[in-house]
Amino acid sequence: MTDPRVVVTTGVRSGLRERETAMGVAAELGCEFVPRLGRSLKAVAGDAADAVLVAESRGLHLVDLAGESSSPLFFHPGMAVNRIRRLELGGDDHMATAMRLGAGMSVLDCTLGMAADALVAAYTVGPQGRVVGLEASAVVALIVRHGLAQYVLPDADMNDAMRRIAVLNCDYREYLAGLGQGEFDVVYFDPMFGRPVEASTGIAGLRRWACHERLDAGAFAMAERVARKRVVLKMRRLAQPPSWRPPDGVVGGATSTVKFLIWETGEQNAD
Ligand SMILES: C[S@@+](CC[C@H](N)C(=O)[O-])C[C@H]1O[C@@H](n2cnc3c(N)ncnc32)[C@H](O)[C@@H]1O
Secondary structure, eight states, X not given: OOOOOEEEEEOTTOOHHHHHHHHHHHHHHTOEEOOOTTOOHHHHHTTSOSEEEEEETTEEEEEESSOTTSOOEEOOOTTHHHHHHHHHTTOOOHHHHHHTOOTTOEEEESOOTTSHHHHHHHHHHOTTSEEEEEXXXXXXXXXXXXXXXXXXXXXXXXXHHHHHOEEEESXXXXXXXXXXXXXXXXXXXXXXXXXOXXXXXXXXXXXXXXXXXXXXXXHHHHHHHHEEEEEEEEEETTOOOOSSSOOSEEEEOSSSSEEEEEEEOTTTTOO
C-alpha cells in the first residue's frame, strides 16, 4: 500500500490554533503545510497532492481530490457509543462476547481503522486494561490518534476510554513479529472486506485510504503466539473461514451481516 500524497492546510475561516495544528500535523506526516489564503482545496494542492488534510476547529478532515465519489475522512466514534450504551444496559455486543472481554484485559487491535471496535474494547477492559491499535495507513493513524485525543463525548468514562487507546502507525506483521509469547490477552483482526457492508457508512471515507491486504497464515500464526487467550477475526456473514485451522467458535452471523471467528490459544500460551 502506498500512502496518498497529502498536503496540509486549514479551513478558510480558521485561526491561529488551527494553523499551529496544521503545521504540527504536516511535520508529523512529513508533508508540506500550505497556507489556505482563502483558496479552494484544489488550488491549495496544485499538482503536489491527491488529498488535502484540513485542520479545522472541529478536527482533521482528509479530502480526496482524485476520487470525486469518496467521502471526506474524519474521526467520529460512530456506532461505538450505541454499542457501549447497549452493553451498559446489560445488552449484547458480538465482538465483546467473542473476545470474552472483562475488566483488566489487554487487547491488540491489529486493524484499528476508525477505532470503533477499539473504543468498545477500551471501555470494557477499563482503566486497568490496555488497548493498542495498529494502523498501516499513516494518514488514517494520524487522524484517529488526534480524534481519540480530542473528541469530546458527553460521557466522561467514554472520553477516558478514547484517551487510553494507544495508536501506532505500523503493519501488524512487523509489530507481531517483535512481540513475545502471550503479550496480549486478545489479538483482533477486522480486515477490509472486498465488498463493503452497506450499513457501515462509517467505513465509507476509509476505504480509499485503507490497506486492503488479507490476513494470511503467517500473520495468523504470529497472532496465535502473541494472544494469551484468543485470536478473533471479524468476517462477512457468508465468507468462508480461513483454511489454516478451523475456529473454536463463532459469534454472530445469524441475524447480523458479520460474524466473529474465535481461536482459543489459552493452552499453548498458558503462563
Ligand atoms: C475494516 S477497517 C477496521 C475498522 C475498525 N475495526 C473500526 O472499528 O473502525 C481495517 C483497517 O485495518 C487497516 N489495516 C489493514 N491491513 C493492515 C495491516 N497489515 N497492518 C495494520 N493495519 C492494517 C486498514 O488500513 C483499515 O484502516
